[in-house]
Amino acid sequence: VVGGVLALSRMGGGLAPDQLLMTNPNGDSIWTFSLGYICRNLPATAKLLLRTIPAQGALWLQGILGTTLGEPIVYRIDVSWLLGVGLVLALLAAALPVQDKPDEPLLGRRTGFGVLGIILCVAAASLVVALNWTPINYETLFGMQGRYWLPVLPLALLLVKGNRSVCVRRDLSRGAALAVTACTLLTLLQGYSLYASWQPVS
Structure with a gap:
């Protein structure tokens, strides 16, 4: 495995100055952040990710919570930020453990570290795939959406529940479930109204 990764990391990425200037008709570079390019240009990759987090982090959170409707790459329809904040608070309230409840922890120490490892692996794999879609002349990551991390949201809440x-x-939990239901219904209603008034970009 180590030899295969090392071989892949040396494939591509060593671009000559004239190759770096090669672009598509729309101005995007024909080269993307391949594994070889990432390994040979770690500072440039780190700068791209650091610029992406403040630029797209809020959009990723909205995507996880379902408050960004439509296809964000083609068109975006965002509902109120208050609904997103309400959903975050409701989910956290439902996940928090009760102070004097004698229940056993949901996760053991090793299981908790395993769950955390799964979350980090999914996040890292998503970032690598998105980097492979991103031209090297882009300032921020291209193609990453918060909904890609939706499957690991229950695992993250499970970690919160197991931490006392x-x-x-x-x-x-009952009040949180009611709040989630109310915020979801309001999100749907506002989404319908936004869709009704949305006009495609010509």
Whole structure:
């Protein structure tokens, strides 16, 4: 495995100055952040990711929560930020453990580290795939959407539930479920109204 990764990391990426200037008709470079280019240009890759987090981080969160409707790459329809904040708070409230509840922890120490590892692996794999779609002359990552991380959201909430460093005095799951339902219905209603008034870009 190590030899295969090393061989792949040396394939491509060593571009001559005249190759770096080669672009498509739309101005995008014909070269992307391949594995070889990433390994040979780690500082440039790190700068791209650091610029992407503040530029697209909020959009990723909206995508995970379902408050960005439509296809963000083609067109974006965003509902109110208040609904997104309400969903975040409701999900966290439902996941927080109760202070004096004698239940056993949901996750053991090793299982918790395993779940955290799964989350990090999914996030890293998504970033690598998005980098392979991103031309090297782009300033931020191209193609990454928050909904790609939706399958690991329950795992993240499970980690919160198993961590007893922050607890609540009484069970908030019923109120949280009601809040999630209300925010979801409001998101759908606002989404329908935005779709009705949306006009495609000509």
